[in-house]
Amino acid sequence: MSTSSTNVTLIGHPVPSLGRGHLVRLVAGVLLAPLIVGCRTTGGEAGAGIRVQIDVIGDRRVGPVGIEVVATRRDGSPASGATVTVRGDMSHAGMTPVVRPAREASPGRYVADDFAFTMAGDWIISAEGRLPAGERFAGKIEVRGVQR
Amino acid sequence: MAAAKARRVDLLAWSPIERAVRWRYARAVPQALLLALAALVVYDGLTGPQVAPLNFAGVLPWVVWRGLVVLSLVMVGNLFCLACPLPLAIGLGRRLGGGIAAWPAALRSKWLAAVVLLAFFWLYEALDVWASPALTASVLLALFVAALALGAIFRGAAFCKYLCPIGHFGYVCSTCSPFEVGAREASVCVRCVSKDCIAGTPRRGEGGVASGRLGCQLWLFVPAKVGSLDCTYCLDCVGACPHRNVGLLARLPGAELQDVRRRSGIGRLSLRVDYGVLAVVVAAAGLVNAFGMTGGYWSLWEWARGGAGWLPEWLFVGLALVGASVASGAFTWLAAWITAHAGQPSSLSETWARYVWCLAPAALGMWCAHYMYHFLTGAGAVVPLSLQFALSHGVDLGLAPDWSVGPLAPASWLLPIQGLTLEMGALLAIASAAGIARSAGLAGWRLAAGLTPWLTLIAIYVVLAALILMQPMEMRGTLAGG
Numbered sequence: 006m007s008t009s010s011t012n013v014t015l016i017g018h019p020v021p022s023l024g025r026g027h028l029v030r031l032v033a034g035v036l037l038a039p040l041i042v043g044c045r046t047t048g049g050e051a052g053a054g055i056r057v058q059i060d061v062i063g064d065r066r067v068g069p070v071g072i073e074v075v076a077t078r079r080d081g082s083p084a085s086g087a088t089v090t091v092r093g094d095m096s097h098a099g100m101t102p103v104v105r106p107a108r109e110a111s112p113g114r115y116v117a118d119d120f121a122f123t124m125a126g127d128w129i130i131s132a133e134g135r136l137p138a139g140e141r142f143a144g145k146i147e148v149r150g151v152q153r
Numbered sequence: 154m155a156a157a158k159a160r161r162v163d164l165l166a167w168s169p170i171e172r173a174v175r176w177r178y179a180r181a182v183p184q185a186l187l188l189a190l191a192a193l194v195v196y197d198g199l200t201g202p203q204v205a206p207l208n209f210a211g212v213l214p215w216v217v218w219r220g221l222v223v224l225s226l227v228m229v230g231n232l233f234c235l236a237c238p239l240p241l242a243i244g245l246g247r248r249l250g251g252g253i254a255a256w257p258a259a260l261r262s263k264w265l266a267a268v269v270l271l272a273f274f275w276l277y278e279a280l281d282v283w284a285s286p287a288l289t290a291s292v293l294l295a296l297f298v299a300a301l302a303l304g305a306i307f308r309g310a311a312f313c314k315y316l317c318p319i320g321h322f323g324y325v326c327s328t329c330s331p332f333e334v335g336a337r338e339a340s341v342c343v344r345c346v347s348k349d350c351i352a353g354t355p356r357r358g359e360g361g362v363a364s365g366r367l368g369c370q371l372w373l374f375v376p377a378k379v380g381s382l383d384c385t386y387c388l389d390c391v392g393a394c395p396h397r398n399v400g401l402l403a404r405l406p407g408a409e410l411q412d413v414r415r416r417s418g419i420g421r422l423s424l425r426v427d428y429g430v431l432a433v434v435v436a437a438a439g440l441v442n443a444f445g446m447t448g449g450y451w452s453l454w455e456w457a458r459g460g461a462g463w464l465p466e467w468l469f470v471g472l473a474l475v476g477a478s479v480a481s482g483a484f485t486w487l488a489a490w491i492t493a494h495a496g497q498p499s500s501l502s503e504t505w506a507r508y509v510w511c512l513a514p515a516a517l518g519m520w521c522a523h524y525m526y527h528f529l530t531g532a533g534a535v536v537p538l539s540l541q542f543a544l545s546h547g548v549d550l551g552l553a554p555d556w557s558v559g560p561l562a563p564a565s566w567l568l569p570i571q572g573l574t575l576e577m578g579a580l581l582a583i584a585s586a587a588g589i590a591r592s593a594g595l596a597g598w599r600l601a602a603g604l605t606p607w608l609t610l611i612a613i614y615v616v617l618a619a620l621i622l623m624q625p626m627e628m629r630g631t632l633a634g635g
Binding site: 096101 | 527
């Protein structure tokens with residue numbers, strides 16, 4: 006058993022509107038897209054909110070693995086009591102995603118035991134959670150080179 | 154001959170369809186629909202989640218559209234070009250810049266198109282465009298900008314005729330399609346004096362015929378048009394013809410590969426090595442493109458990288474594409490040499506330029522097997538993706554996205570369907586090779602000797618294709634960062 010690398014992202018589900026800002030973003034995106042893609046990193050904290058850490062528990066091979074999601078508030082306390090769903094996508098569109106609920110194994114630590122990599126290749130694991138008060142959090146990691 | 158033509162099934166013969174097609178805006182409607190979808194791809198690609206399966210830029214072009222393109226090619230013809238929104242950009246460019254310059258004479262061939270097509274496949278693999286919504290959107294925008302720029306400078310559809318990688322993929326594959334745009338009655342064309350099918354109808358037509366319709370922008374003159382090469386199925390000629398003499402006519406798939414006649418806008422295929430190179434690129438890239446999605450590809454890269462010490466993927470995939478194309482060219486040239494020595498009454502290059510087209514059906518079979526895999530495993534994802542997109546934009550349709558509806562067919566059906574597709578392509582390739590040899594007058598032992606190298610190549614191609622399709626999938630792409 007091994008624990009894979011982690012990544013942290015911050016959440017927020019902004020609702021885009023077709024305003025002037027988006028037009029500028031669109032044009033800038035066209036011009037800068039290659040640069041953005043060429044320089045992208047594997048994530049990082051984006052701002053205030055709930056910090057989400059996702060780990061793959063087990064070997065990165067096709068078959069069952071566990072996915073661990075740790076949600077922590079800014080003050081370091083666990084974000085407990087959330088309903089968490091874990092989703093796995095291949096890097097190529099068109100493959101059926103793996104969507105599993107995660108149980109809270111300990112305060113702020115959620116585990117999807119019955120997750121499985123269904124194909125070799127690159128995966129994107131994302132997790133979304135909703136706290137009893139309605140607060141939402143989410144994060145994702147890239148899992149490269151899942152082996153057969 | 155006339156009686157035989159009269160019996161051909163014509164998709165436009167049913168008057169409601171013909172009326173719809175002859176409507177002035179018949180092409181603009183599907184173009185507007187695809188333009189809207191392209192705008193959605195660009196918008197979501199640049200502003201939406203950078204996870205291909207969760208973005209229209211990942212799903213619409215690489216899962217849905219590609220599948221529909223090959224399906225339409227197999228079932229009707231090059232219908233994507235009919236609905237392609239890029240000519241709208243060409244038209245806009247013409248309004249802005251005039252579009253009066255002639256395309257440079259030195260570039261009036263398919264050499265540049267073959268290079269662009271190869272570069273397109275390389276870009277797709279090397280940058281893993283399929284895994285990056287932002288890059289997909291950028292590529293799409295680049296195509297629109299290129300179409301607009303060329304429309305502003307050059308007259309006609311120079312972009313479609315000499316550059317568009319998607320169009321040229323369609324041209325090659327549509328040689329195996331069961332329908333072609335053509336004249337219903339040759340005698341009617343003989344009597345015609347206006348030649349509106351190529352000149353266009355900028356005035357009110359006679360007899361209430363639709364007016365203001367363009368003639369063929371790719372310079373294909375219907376009475377002399379043979380087959381579907383370079384035809385975008387835009388149906389401009391249908392709308393322009395004052396005699397209602399242009400139809401969408403049924404034919405034997407691949408039959409045009411055996412046709413030795415001079416083709417309008419092309420000439421004799423046997424004298425067009427550049428067109429043959431285009432077919433080779435489509436065939437070779439069909440193998441490499443599918444191979445890139447398998448574990449074998451990554452094993453080969455790791456092996457090569459270990460041996461060379463340094464080999465980035467962009468270089469590896471470039472070498473694979475160019476190498477496969479050059480190898481295909483070399484092997485087909487060798488086959489042509491053998492055929493020429495078996496009594497083929499033409500030069501080596503003419504022999505090659507004719508027979509190399511027998512690979513086109515096999516290539517279409519491979520592309521179809523590959524793209525149908527993605528289509529059948531994931532096209533249904535458009536439904537939950539649309540719901541998710543609506544939700545993220547504040548529109549709750551009251552339905553929760555159900556991602557399990559992605560597959561359109563059980564997984565156990567996929568390999569048999571792919572095998573069947575490959576088999577159909579192989580059989581058509583064999584029939585085409587035999588037809589080409591017969592049309593050259595080969596018979597008896599000369600026919601057998603001339604055909605053998607081509608049948609061998611077809612067999613090698615299909616076996617390689619089958620081996621690739623049976624490889625375990627291993628899709629790796631440059632992932633978008635969080």
